[in-house]
Amino acid sequence: MSTAQTSLGRTRGVAVLIVSILLILGAVVYIGVARSTSSGSDFNGDGNGVEKIVEIPEGSNLTALGPTLEELGVVRSNRAFQTAVMANPDADNIKPGFYRLQEKMSAKSAVAALLDPATQVEMLKIPGGQTLNDVRVVGGDVRFGIFSSIARVTCGEDGKAEGCIHVDELKEVAAQADASELGVPEWALGQVGARVGDPKRLEGLIAPGEYVVDPHADAKAILTDLITRSTSTYNATDIVGRAKAIGLSPYELLIAASLVEREAPAGEFDKVARVILNRLDSSMRLEFDSTVNYGLESVEVATGDSDRQRETPWNTYAKDGLPDTPIASPSEEAIRAMENPAEGDWLFFVTIDKDGTTLFTNTFDEHQEAVQRAYESGILDSQR
Numbered sequence: 001m002s003t004a005q006t007s008l009g010r011t012r013g014v015a016v017l018i019v020s021i022l023l024i025l026g027a028v029v030y031i032g033v034a035r036s037t038s039s040g041s042d043f044n045g046d047g048n049g050v051e052k053i054v055e056i057p058e059g060s061n062l063t064a065l066g067p068t069l070e071e072l073g074v075v076r077s078n079r080a081f082q083t084a085v086m087a088n089p090d091a092d093n094i095k096p097g098f099y100r101l102q103e104k105m106s107a108k109s110a111v112a113a114l115l116d117p118a119t120q121v122e123m124l125k126i127p128g129g130q131t132l133n134d135v136r137v138v139g140g141d142v143r144f145g146i147f148s149s150i151a152r153v154t155c156g157e158d159g160k161a162e163g164c165i166h167v168d169e170l171k172e173v174a175a176q177a178d179a180s181e182l183g184v185p186e187w188a189l190g191q192v193g194a195r196v197g198d199p200k201r202l203e204g205l206i207a208p209g210e211y212v213v214d215p216h217a218d219a220k221a222i223l224t225d226l227i228t229r230s231t232s233t234y235n236a237t238d239i240v241g242r243a244k245a246i247g248l249s250p251y252e253l254l255i256a257a258s259l260v261e262r263e264a265p266a267g268e269f270d271k272v273a274r275v276i277l278n279r280l281d282s283s284m285r286l287e288f289d290s291t292v293n294y295g296l297e298s299v300e301v302a303t304g305d306s307d308r309q310r311e312t313p314w315n316t317y318a319k320d321g322l323p324d325t326p327i328a329s330p331s332e333e334a335i336r337a338m339e340n341p342a343e344g345d346w347l348f349f350v351t352i353d354k355d356g357t358t359l360f361t362n363t364f365d366e367h368q369e370a371v372q373r374a375y376e377s378g379i380l381d382s383q384r
Helices: 003-040 063-072 078-087 107-114 146-155 167-176 186-193 219-236 239-245 250-263 269-281 289-293 332-339 364-377
Strands: 051-056 097-102 124-126 135-137 209-211 348-351 358-361
Touching (some): 051 063, 078 107, 097 107, 124 146, 167 219, 209 219, 219 239, 250 269, 250 289, 250 332, 269 332, 269 348, 269 358, 348 364
Antiparallel strands (some): 051 097, 124 209, 348 358
């Protein structure tokens, strides 16, 4: 073989080697980029300002949320999110609920946000005795109702969150939606269905408690969820059997327990329950100021004669028996008080001072003496 041929062979060999190296390098770079783009890449920063609501269900954990976050565009990849979860020692402390995140968050920022109480959508807290509508106290504050509480939870602190539900929307659904579609229990369908057009027909059917509310759900979905869960709660306690044991229907038991909530001071639930049952057994009108106030725009402890004479579905000064609907959400404590009333022949009671001291009496004359003591203490002074 000539020298020229040997030189040409070497040149071709070097060229082939260089091409091979370039192909290998290209493949390595391609694989690296592909992996980076599809499974291991990450966004930078705390998000782009576009809100995304994500839910961590009861019993779930952060790692299970990764694919959803990737799909929503909150994080760039599930792999990056899982890495961030593993790197955060507090990851197991996540609480169930809904969280306000943003698109294009770094995985580290997303994990931190999910562990920050400030990003969690506020729990809906309904105490015993809360009403659907706001209560305006004469000369005092406004006690916000369930409708307003739902609106606050869905609207966020600034009242401008995406999907914000307003009180008027909730009232419209409460008044007009089919009762069975809202989850109203069978034992209340007749009464609720007969009051179409009045949002108060749902009073008492949302049980006290803490609820996780989807802030992006519409008004009907939110009310349906709350009422359905409350129905399950009531039915799980055998409310039908409990009511029958004291001669009431389940709906009447809720109504009576709601009166206990609005009338009885702490520690006196069972005594007020006894007065209710004694008066019903004696065919006496209940004559509770709370039932007068329920139909008024503004309320105070003492109601006047003109208001007591107004005929409403709730005013027990002007109608026999129980109100047509509950006047608040009754707690389990109030329901138990109706089941287990204190022993006594009381027919009257009145709170006589600002400390909540309440006198229970058997006769009208005794009651009048107690009422006079209440006036003398100033608790019954009108602010109108």
